[in-house]
Amino acid sequence: MAVEGTLSVSNSPLISLRNGGPVPGGGGGGTGGAFRPNGNRRSVAILGSGDFARALAARLLSAGYAVAVGSRDPKAAAERMPPQAELLGRAEAAASAALVVVALHHEHYATLAELGGALAGRVLVDVSNRSPAQRREQRRRKRGGGSGGGDGRTQRSNAEFLAEMFPHSHVVKAFNVVSAWALQGGPRDSSKRVPVCGDSVEARAAVMQLARDLGFAPLDMGALSSAASVEELPLRLFPLWRFPVLLCLALSLFFFLYAFVHEVVHPFAVHGRSEFYKIPVEVVNATLPVVALSLLALVYVPGALAAALQLWHATKWRHFPPWLDRWLRCRKQLGLLAFFYAGLHAIYSLALPLRRSYRYRLLDDAYRQVQSGLTSSWDEEQVWRMETYISLGIMALGLMVLLAITSLPSVSDALNWREFSFIQSKLGVVALAVSTLHALTFGWRRAFEAEHYHFHLPPVFVLALPLPCATLLARLLLALPCCSRPLERVRRGHEGSPFRGTCGAAARRPIGDITSIV
Structure with a gap:
């Protein structure tokens, strides 16, 4: 497996997303020519022209990448995109880079069916999340105890569905937990973490390097089967707070x-x-x-x-x-x-x-004190109590x-x-x-x-x-030593007879040889 976003492929040079141009000497045991060099190695294509696509394009440009945006109407999309981005048709944009970000909602994936040839061998980054309709349908089927009928689209992740649409591409799930605002303002603290999953190790490494270049902290989630849980992350409403x-x-x-x-x-x-x-x-x-x-x-x-x-x-x-x-x-x-x-x-x-009400009560207490002829209401004990509990x-x-x-x-x-x-x-x-x-x-x-x-x-x-x-x-x-010592032994991996009122004996028991510690 390559390091720092370097992709090892057969029958093609070793491609690096960090360094410009192909590096000679690559090949063997990779993904079968999946990542063919195509111009600038720091180029990324984005399919879609919405808010997320615009923010991602601006972020990529600031990181030094060349960006090609694929849209069904490039002229209309040019008004929303950064001026440095190249506006192309979807097929031209898909063919311009080895890494393609699919910035579309799940319901619009069908419009990409004609790009199968252009996307073959490319790394497809799916950034979508499940729609409310998908989640409602999934909950309905779970309550019904069924496994899902028809094509079962609501029973698998959007990324897996995209992988079935384009079997010759390498689909990676990433950036779905990042909002357009986070891309524009830059990552902040916990928003820096970006889960990444995909079946191709090389494709996953390339996307993780891209995330690092954009200032995020990628988190390797393994195979694409983890995409369903990754897609649930941004949709959970305070799960640990319930x-x-x-x-x-x-x-x-x-x-x-x-x-x-x-x-x-x-x-x-x-x-x-x-x-x-x-x-x-x-x-x-x-x-x-x-x-x-x-x-x-x-x-x-x-x-x-x-x-x-x-x-x-x-x-x-x-x-x-x-x-x-x-x-x-x-x-x-x-x-x-x-x-x-x-x-x-x-x-x-x-x-x-x-x-x-407090002022009325204070005036009443003062009036009663005058009526009773008291010259001082000082209570030493209550004064000390009040000072102590406030402190x-x-x-x-x-x-x-x-x-x-x-x-x-x-x-x-x-x-x-x-x-x-x-x-x-x-x-x-x-x-x-x-x-x-x-x-x-x-x-x-x-x-x-x-x-x-x-x-x-x-x-x-x-x-x-x-x-x-x-x-x-x-x-x-x-x-107490009679409890803390046996507890320390247990937490260091030691095992013994069940603890039932033998704290004194356990405390006197020797720690033992370090080889017995798990």
């Missing part, structure tokens, strides 16, 4: 209703006071920190469960249950949602003194900001694994501990005073404490 968002909404609804009953319904039912004005701000602000702390705890619960399972089975090779595996893969989303709720809580808390809240939010920033691809890519693990694991647990202390100092003694139990229900903040406290306790137990 469970975290649903869980977040469920927790929000539960805690909101709980706070509504506790803070609004109880005063109205027992004392006849209408405090429904609390719903927009106070009830919402009572819900936000509870959900944020619960979500942050749920980020570290699956890690503790996974460690416990590895200790119990004394192996790291046993698969986790599917529910735990899905939970582990959505921890980043849970953490970002926790940060979002914590940020909203901070904003709502800063807005509390701005409300008219802890600020520190917790700052740590969550750090966790959120390091989860960004542009930041995480700049960290090695040890640095990333230290921030997300060690500092993450510290953030959970500080957040829990913030909730504890906020509640202070109210968790033990009967007057704060409305309808015999504890205050809202009490509901946020069990899960993070249990998570911190589990992390503390796993950090």
Whole structure:
């Protein structure tokens, strides 16, 4: 296999997409003359004249390629294309370059049928995605349990269909995850990754080199059979966010209703006071920190469960249950949602003194103090409580900001694994501990005073404490030498008898020879 986009073919010179002109000495064992030299070796043809074709042509020209655009109406297309691009008919454009980008929708592939001879031996780059109609038809057939009738076009990828149309060409799937905007503005962070798949190794290498020349990071996905999954990538709507968002909404609804009953319904039912004005701000602000702390705890619960399972089975090779595996893969989303709720809580808390109800209440307290003859309402204990819990809240939010920033691809890519693990694991647990202390100092003694139990229900903040406290306790137990040492052995590939209450013996067991480590 050639390197850096060099194509090895039989009965023809060795062609390089990077260097101009053929390089002598090629041949043997390639694709049977698939990539015949045809003029400038840095030339690319584009079939289509839409927005994507225009953006790709401009990007190719800026990278130093000669671009030929094939259109059914070259004169009309010339108004939309960069002036440096050569506008030709489709047949002429297909014959002008060894690499041809098919920038057409799937439903327009039939218009290319007459180009079979011109496209023979060429590398065809399919950049299309499945249309909504194709996806609806595919879902309908899946629900019906059928394998698809007729020609089965909705059951295979667009790239495979194109390969069947042109069996003498080398079809490669690429650039379907890149938008016209990304081509115009240049790749940014995660948008740099371009999956590439195709049955011809040489054709795949050529397209990957083209992607590098355009500033993207190609990702080799193997054979063309992977094209179906590649075509699904840009059409997925937050697949890893579905469970975290649903869980977040469920927790929000539960805690909101709980706070509504506790803070609004109880005063109205027992004392006849209408405090429904609390719903927009106070009830919402009572819900936000509870959900944020619960979500942050749920980020570290699956890690503790996974460690416990590895200790119990004394192996790291046993698969986790599917529910735990899905939970582990959505921890980043849970953490970002926790940060979002914590940020909203901070904003709502800063807005509390701005409300008219707060000012009325402050004036009433001052009037009652004057009427009772008090010269000072200073409460040393409450002052210290307030100062402490505000300070802890600020520190917790700052740590969550750090966790959120390091989860960004542009930041995480700049960290090695040890640095990333230290921030997300060690500092993450510290953030959970500080957040829990913030909730504890906020509640202070109210968790033990009967007057704060409305309808015999504890205050809202009490509901946020069990899960993070249990998570911190589990992390503390796993950090003990009797658990951390056998866990380290298991994660280094050692296997032994199942872990069932033998942590002391396991901790004293020798590490063993390095040859026994998988």
